[in-house]
Amino acid sequence: xxxxxxADCFDPAGERFGIPTFPWRCAPEDLxxxxxxxxxxxxxGGQDVAAQxxxxxxxxxxxxxYLYRVDLARPVRAMxxxxxxxxxxxxxxxxxxxxxxxxxxxxxxxxxGLCVTCAYPEEQCAA
Numbered sequence: 001x002x003x004x005x006x007a008d009c010f011d012p013a014g015e016r017f018g019i020p021t022f023p024w025r026c027a028p029e030d031l032x033x034x035x036x037x038x039x040x041x042x043x044x045g046g047q048d049v050a051a052q053x054x055x056x057x058x059x060x061x062x063x064x065x066y067l068y069r070v071d072l073a074r075p076v077r078a079m080x081x082x083x084x085x086x087x088x089x090x091x092x093x094x095x096x097x098x099x100x101x102x103x104x105x106x107x108x109x110x111x112x113g114l115c116v117t118c119a120y121p122e123e124q125c126a127a
Contacts, residue, residue, distance in 0.1 A: 008056075009021055009022065009023040009024070009053075009054040009055075009056065009062070010022060010023055010026070014051075017052065019049060019050070019051055019052055020050070020051035020052070021051065021052050021053075021054055022051065022052075022053050022054075022067075023053070023054065023055070024053055024054070024055035024063075025053075026053075027051065027053050027067055030069060030070050030071065031050055031051055031067035031068065031069060031070065032067060032068060032070050032073075033053075033065045033066065033067060033068075034066075034068070037068060037070070037073050038076065040070075040073075041075060041076055042070070042073035042074065042075060042076065043073060043074055043075070043076050043077075044068045044072075044073060044074075045072065045073055045074030047068055047069060047072045047073070049066040049067065049068065050067055050068055050069045051066075051067040052064055052065065052066050052067060053065045053067060091107070094107045094108060095107055095108065096108075097114055097115035097117075097118055098113070098114065099114050099115070099118040100115065100117070100118050102115070104116075
């Protein structure tokens, strides 16, 4: 298996991977991930990926984070009242148990598909 080393991740010209590539935590300051842009109140705004950051791992393919130019990023759009209503309705649906039709008070796990009370009724009776 051809493993990627930390030195292989440094390709600022983009010759090996097609786009500029940097090792983990070594990207220039003028580039940021989506999450880093979001903490600054920005979004990519339709721009293409400018570079990537790779973090080698021992047993699997490397972790990849795509980077965007901060100077081309746009401000995050403000939530309108209609979007807030749609978001609240979506969250209400994720909290409603399909078996008992009650609001669980938390987002129901997709692995269970039911609230904890309906998923484990025998444990509820013992308590």
